[in-house]
Amino acid sequence: MSIAGDYANFAARELRGVSPVYERLAFAVSADDELLDLLGTLPPAKRQPNLLFGVVRLLGGPVEDPAAFHDFTVTHWSAVDAELRVRATQTNEAGRCAVLLPLLAALPQPLALLEVGASAGLCLYPDRYAYRYGDRRLGAGEPVLECAADGPVPPTRLPEVVWRAGLDSNPLDVTDPADVAWLDALIWPEHAHRRERLRAAAAVAAAEPPLLVRGDLVEDLPALAAQAPAGATLVVFHTSVLYQVPRRRRDAFVDLVRGLPGHWISNEAPDVLPYGGLPDPPDAGLHNVLALDGTPLAWSRGHGQSMLWFG
Incomplete structure (x- = not known):
């Protein structure tokens, strides 16, 4: 599946009815060519939505508004990229x-x-x-x-x-x-x-x-x-x-x-x-x-x- 497909699937199957904020954000990323191109520079295991969203939140970025998320992530991509490469989704629920x-x-x-x-x-x-x-x-x-x-x-x-x-x-x-x-x-x-x-x-x-x-x-x-x-x-x-x-x-x-x-x-x-x-x-x-x-x-x-x- 493509990166865009992964984000759209994540929105529809995991986030719908569970996290409206992330559902909206995941659908937005699935249609955002600039962010998809940046994600495409990462190893496949580092492209997943939970990891990207968590890293942006860790760095103090906004996730409630997709446009603000886009601007923050693109502007701070070097820091986001660095964190994505060393982090893993370790949701300890x-x-x-x-x-x-x-x-x-x-x-x-x-x-x-x-x-x-x-x-x-x-x-x-x-x-x-x-x-x-x-x-x-x-x-x-x-x-x-x-x-x-x-x-x-x-x-x-x-x-x-x-x-x-x-x-x-x-x-x-x-x-x-x-x-x-x-x-x-x-x-x-x-x-x-x-x-x-x-x-x-x-x-x-x-x-x-x-x-x-x-x-x-x-x-x-x-x-x-x-x-x-x-x-x-x-x-x-x-x-x-x-x-x-x-x-x-x-x-x-x-x-x-x-x-x-x-x-x-x-x-x-x-x-x-x-x-x-x-x-x-x-x-x-x-x-x-x-x-x-x-x-x-x-x-x-x-x-x-x-x-x-x-x-």
Whole structure:
């Protein structure tokens, strides 16, 4: 797909009804020849809308008005280009724990969690947050993660986590204001609740920082997994991460993780981790497929705001 097509598709599938500001902006960029030409000078992985919009916000640029966004980005292209080349979309959305929780709570306890693409590790604390599924609340912590769940009864207990570790090519530090500023810049403009959630989750992680390892998801995963304590169920998981990994490397990771002890939870778009015979998604929006050990079980939205069970 062309760069223009990527931006238009992003607007229609991910932003419609979720972020009107970014929907308008993504459609504008898809028709902006000057910006498209500039984006064309970047490596393909650095052209994505979330990355561009986050970098402009980090640099203090406007995103509410497409014309002002155009002028700022063109005028400050050298700075925007430099940031795009060294940054990655590391949206560390703690809300995704709400769709992981039913699987985590059902596995043999206690758990040793290992997140691939962990960013700052905020999704490594599913036992510390509280949850609301409709009118049912679980847990007493903060933040409270809300999820519209259609399917099985929500879990009645939180998982018991005795070890938590993350693997990332560029791990972020929740005690570093610059890293937290980048996480904040990646949150969509209207989503004040997600900014509050980021601050609350970052406080949880900062109080007991996880083990975060800089490394490759294939080369360095076995050694990190081997550090999990005996007697705990190892759970390797990832959510909205593998789209950034080339297909051949992605296939190598899948082969590797299937051979590890314990369990594997994936939460990725269906074109990233394909499955045969999936039912239709609930609507035209972009949904992830939540799967356990390679078996697809539910559709989920990217920030953990809803899930629809079919498995």
